[in-house]
Amino acid sequence: xxxxxxxxxxxxxxxxxxxxxxxxxxxxxxxxxxxxxxxxxxxxxxxxxxxxxxxxxxxxxxxxxxxxxxxxxxxxxxxxxxxxxxxxxxxxxxxxxxxxxxxxxxxxxxxxxxxxxxxxxxxxxxxxxxxxxxxxxxxxxxxxxxxxxxxxxxxxxxxxxxxxxxxxxxxxxxxxxxxxxxxxxxxxxxxxxxxxxxxxxxxxxxxxxxxxxxxxxxxxxxxxxxxxxxxxxxxxxxxxxxxxxxxxxxxxxxxxxxxxxxxxxxxxxxxxxxxxxxxxxxxxxxxx
Numbered sequence: 001x002x003x004x005x006x007x008x009x010x011x012x013x014x015x016x017x018x019x020x021x022x023x024x025x026x027x028x029x030x031x032x033x034x035x036x037x038x039x040x041x042x043x044x045x046x047x048x049x050x051x052x053x054x055x056x057x058x059x060x061x062x063x064x065x066x067x068x069x070x071x072x073x074x075x076x077x078x079x080x081x082x083x084x085x086x087x088x089x090x091x092x093x094x095x096x097x098x099x100x101x102x103x104x105x106x107x108x109x110x111x112x113x114x115x116x117x118x119x120x121x122x123x124x125x126x127x128x129x130x131x132x133x134x135x136x137x138x139x140x141x142x143x144x145x146x147x148x149x150x151x152x153x154x155x156x157x158x159x160x161x162x163x164x165x166x167x168x169x170x171x172x173x174x175x176x177x178x179x180x181x182x183x184x185x186x187x188x189x190x191x192x193x194x195x196x197x198x199x200x201x202x203x204x205x206x207x208x209x210x211x212x213x214x215x216x217x218x219x220x221x222x223x224x225x226x227x228x229x230x231x232x233x234x235x236x237x238x239x240x241x242x243x244x245x246x247x248x249x250x251x252x253x254x255x256x257x258x259x260x261x262x263x264x265x266x267x268x269x270x271x272x273x274x275x276x277x278x279x280x281x282x283x284x285x286x287x288x
Contacts, residue, residue: 057116
């Protein structure tokens with residue numbers, strides 16, 4: 001089954017799809033091996049991984065599509081990918097869809113921020129005209145070659161014009177053909193419920209630790225009626241915390257001996273990244 005079809009069927013199953021955020025292929029592998037049915041490619045994490053920079057609209061379409069392709073190749077589950085603003089106007093959106101489909105992702109979300117964008121939980125966001133946003137979603141829907149490729153419409157208007165405007169934009173995106181709605185950064189449980197009650201379409205929730213939206217559990221979001229939830233930064237923040245601790249310990253003590261019990265072993269890491277499979281292929285194709 002195609003990964004696009006797999007994801008689309010999962011979204012219609014009545015059980016919420018949980019897609020933790022990956023910032024590189026290794027973290028995507030870890031997410032898959034933990035048993036999650038999908039991986040989310042975070043633009044915030046991509047910017048940190050590729051540039052060591054904040055999510056401030058610095059990455060290009062080519063960089064993001066290539067990053068997505070490497071992540072897709074690393075896992076067998078569907079990848080939901082951040083497509084930022086589509087990198088321009090509706091014509092640019094058309095190329096974005098083509099490149100992301102070519103990369104093999106199962107879904108993309110496109111937002112209504114002014115380009116260059118910034119992280120949805122940062123201050124100072126601006127959004128484009130609602131009609132222009134709807135046209136960008138229409139362009140995405142018209143361009144996809146696979147009807148099961150999931151188009152997610154993301155609006156950041158809550159922070160700029162309030163919840164009612166964000167809901168209005170979400171409804172316009174549904175009319176334009178979006179498969180799923182991502183209303184970014186509701187600021188309370190009541191707002192999350194209001195979004196669910198107001199929009200007649202599948203919904204995505206974004207759970208960021210220390211973000212603007214209350215951090216809810218998968219079960220709570222399931223009961224609320226959400227169809228997809230991402231925890232985009234949990235792996236990134238946990239990895240960064242572990243690396244800060246490790247480097248601080250090495251600098252302070254001059255040894256990593258005190259960290260060994262917190263690390264995977266050499267053999268465990270090789271198993272994680274699939275060394276045994278490559279060794280088996282190597283034996284199969286050996287000429288001697």
